[in-house]
Amino acid sequence: MNSSSNFCSFRRSALFGWAVFINFVCFQKLDNQTYMQSVLSYHKITSRVDFGICTRTPKDFRKDVEFIAALPSEKRPIVSFDDGYTDTYEAAFPILSEYGLTGQVFVITDAIGKPNSWDANFFGEFQHIELSQVRELAQAGWEIGSHTKTHRALTVLSLSALREELETSKWFLEDAIGQPVTSISFPFGKFNEQVLQVCREVGYERAISISRRSQDGFVERSLAVYRFDRRAHLKAKLNKNKLELWRLQTINAFSTLTVLMHHINSFNRG
Numbered sequence: 475m476n477s478s479s480n481f482c483s484f485r486r487s488a489l490f491g492w493a494v495f496i497n498f499v500c501f502q503k504l505d506n507q508t509y510m511q512s513v514l515s516y517h518k519i520t521s522r523v524d525f526g527i528c529t530r531t532p533k534d535f536r537k538d539v540e541f542i543a544a545l546p547s548e549k550r551p552i553v554s555f556d557d558g559y560t561d562t563y564e565a566a567f568p569i570l571s572e573y574g575l576t577g578q579v580f581v582i583t584d585a586i587g588k589p590n591s592w593d594a595n596f597f598g599e600f601q602h603i604e605l606s607q608v609r610e611l612a613q614a615g616w617e618i619g620s621h622t623k624t625h626r627a628l629t630v631l632s633l634s635a636l637r638e639e640l641e642t643s644k645w646f647l648e649d650a651i652g653q654p655v656t657s658i659s660f661p662f663g664k665f666n667e668q669v670l671q672v673c674r675e676v677g678y679e680r681a682i683s684i685s686r687r688s689q690d691g692f693v694e695r696s697l698a699v700y701r702f703d704r705r706a707h708l709k710a711k712l713n714k715n716k717l718e719l720w721r722l723q724t725i726n727a728f729s730t731l732t733v734l735m736h737h738i739n740s741f742n743r744g
């Protein structure tokens with residue numbers, strides 16, 4: 475193992491420890507039952523060992539869904555999945571179906587059917603969803619959205635590269651499922667005015683970001699659900715509790731930094 479991967483492992487361990495710490499520091503029992511409609515963002519639903527904090531076990535996910543399904547429909551959050559892993563289809567889809575719910579999945583079109591390139595760990599790679607599985611989810615009433623073509627941070631791209639990310643992923647998915655694709659989730663939650671302008675030009679009607687909403691309401695802030703979240707955290711998210719929103723913001727900032735560093739390391743290694 476070279477020094478770069480040792481450093482990478484160290485960073486992951488540091489992030490893991492830090493997330494455990496902040497989870498306990500920020501934990502608050504808040505349950506005033508004033509849930510506003512929100513988007514909950516999940517990533518991986520798996521029991522596999524993973525150092526990342528974006529993994530939720532099927533057992534915990536089932537508890538979340540049980541809670542969500544029991545809410546009145548006007549207070550029920552949208553259950554959303556970023557990155558489009560196979561476990562969205564294999565684990566989340568059957569659990570949501572069991573409770574009569576559907577979800578939405580934001581797919582990285584160049585990654586379809588491939589192993590994840592930026593998040594591999596000691597325990598192997600995670601696989602991205604197959605196109606046939608995307609079609610099946612669409613047929614089952616799930617919303618299919620774009621998570622861009624290659625999952626780059628959109629705010630650092632040239633105008634032509636930005637248009638390519640937004641437009642080709644949309645066209646690809648529309649062609650695959652035979653339905654309009656009008657939603658996008660921004661990688662790392664990153665967007666600016668130029669990103670929003672091109673989104674509108676190519677026909678997106680709605681976007682979500684794990685970091686913030688936009689003034690005009692085009693971008694809704696989605697609320698990430700992490701590995702250590704308990705029922706009280708889920709309730710605090712749905713209540714838009716300020717401390718929970720701050721906790722999510724902080725975790726997002728650190729995770730984004732880690733992933734971006736990993737991208738840079740991969741690039742430097744060629």
Ligand SMILES: [Zn+2]
Pocket residue numbers: 556557621625661662
């Ligand atoms: Zn992503």
